Amino acid sequence: MNIVVLAGGCSTEREVSIVSGLNVCKALRSRGHRAVLADVFFEADISGELFPEEYDADAKAAQISAQNDRVEETKKNRREFFGKNVLTLCRAADMVFLALHGENGENGKVQAAFDLLGIRYTGTGYLSSALAMDKGLTKTLFLAGGVPTPRGTMRTKAEGICTPQELSMDLPLVVKTCCGGSSVGVYIANTEEEFAAAMEQAFAYEDEVVIEEYIKGREFSVAVVDGKAYPVIEIAPLQGFYDYKNKYQPGATVETCPAELSEELTKKMQHYAELGAKVLFMEGYCRLDFMMREDGSMYCLEANTLPGMTPTSLIPQEAKVLGMDYPELCEKLIEVSLKKYNN
Ligand SMILES: Nc1ncnc2c1ncn2[C@@H]1O[C@H](COP(=O)(O)OP(=O)(O)O)[C@@H](O)[C@H]1O
Ligand SMILES: [Mg+2]
Numbered sequence: 001m002n003i004v005v006l007a008g009g010c011s012t013e014r015e016v017s018i019v020s021g022l023n024v025c026k027a028l029r030s031r032g033h034r035a036v037l038a039d040v041f042f043e044a045d046i047s048g049e050l051f052p053e054e055y056d057a058d059a060k061a062a063q064i065s066a067q068n069d070r071v072e073e074t075k076k077n078r079r080e081f082f083g084k085n086v087l088t089l090c091r092a093a094d095m096v097f098l099a100l101h102g103e104n105g106e107n108g109k110v111q112a113a114f115d116l117l118g119i120r121y122t123g124t125g126y127l128s129s130a131l132a133m134d135k136g137l138t139k140t141l142f143l144a145g146g147v148p149t150p151r152g153t154m155r156t157k158a159e160g161i162c163t164p165q166e167l168s169m170d171l172p173l174v175v176k177t178c179c180g181g182s183s184v185g186v187y188i189a190n191t192e193e194e195f196a197a198a199m200e201q202a203f204a205y206e207d208e209v210v211i212e213e214y215i216k217g218r219e220f221s222v223a224v225v226d227g228k229a230y231p232v233i234e235i236a237p238l239q240g241f242y243d244y245k246n247k248y249q250p251g252a253t254v255e256t257c258p259a260e261l262s263e264e265l266t267k268k269m270q271h272y273a274e275l276g277a278k279v280l281f282m283e284g285y286c287r288l289d290f291m292m293r294e295d296g297s298m299y300c301l302e303a304n305t306l307p308g309m310t311p312t313s314l315i316p317q318e319a320k321v322l323g324m325d326y327p328e329l330c331e332k333l334i335e336v337s338l339k340k341y342n343n
Pocket of ligand 1: 150181183184186212214215216219241242243301302
């Protein structure tokens, strides 16, 4: 297949996305596909052969990374999100592998645009992407669909900062921006002062925040591919919670797959992951995050529609337990995503 691996963008996860994209591109090439890497936000090169047989993906990734410093300035001076010629290149592909993470890319807007343009892409569609990007809406749908989620509420900047008492909630509490990602804008508050400060900081990012009970316990994640749960992975940061640093600094977090859980709890978590994916109308693949108390009660925090795809990311680790190597997984994600177009 002729494949464009789309990476970069202008979210806080731009750099991780480039690592995902480079690896996906090389993996797909190793399986015989004519894959090329492109930055969704900056100009694509369409001067020569679009899907060449010989291709230097590392050089392309370096070229994309070299633009990192230009993101903010370009954002200010340009209205359109897509870089010049990016859509032309994508239109020419059989499939676009979305290696984007965060904001534009994960919030459904790229998917909606691609639907209208007839461009085929990996992952779920625009509606589920948009729903999952909003942690408040996700909570509402989880509650309606019987997926356990921490008790919580939403609050807008206009409603202002409040106390836990006013919400009839007890500390410790978690305050997080409604549409953030990578733990940016997630705060754990143990005191009233911390709670007020957390709300203030979260409102600096966004006008809407989610406030929920803090679940003390172990953290897990489960990929759902084509409606079926993959093996559960446990995430244990050596210090603190799974914040930005612990997500991306090598060695900061111990990840164990399959997680050391009883068969019963494993099945239960996989069941809730599949149910969570279903109530959010997920197609293709996604990954759901969980917390579990010592008594075995589990809570789904959120669903990620374009989760990390570097070779050491969580889904590739889960696939490995199933005997699937990284290039096979990349191909599998294309295969399951093509089902969207079969009706
Ligand atoms: N209710 C909660 N109880 C305990 N820890 C939480 C809770 N909500 C979030 N966290 C911690 O914060 C991290 C990020 O929160 P999450 O809701 O997954 O947002 P995102 O990953 O999109 O930033 C989680 O991986 C977890 O470590
Ligand atoms: Mg998360």
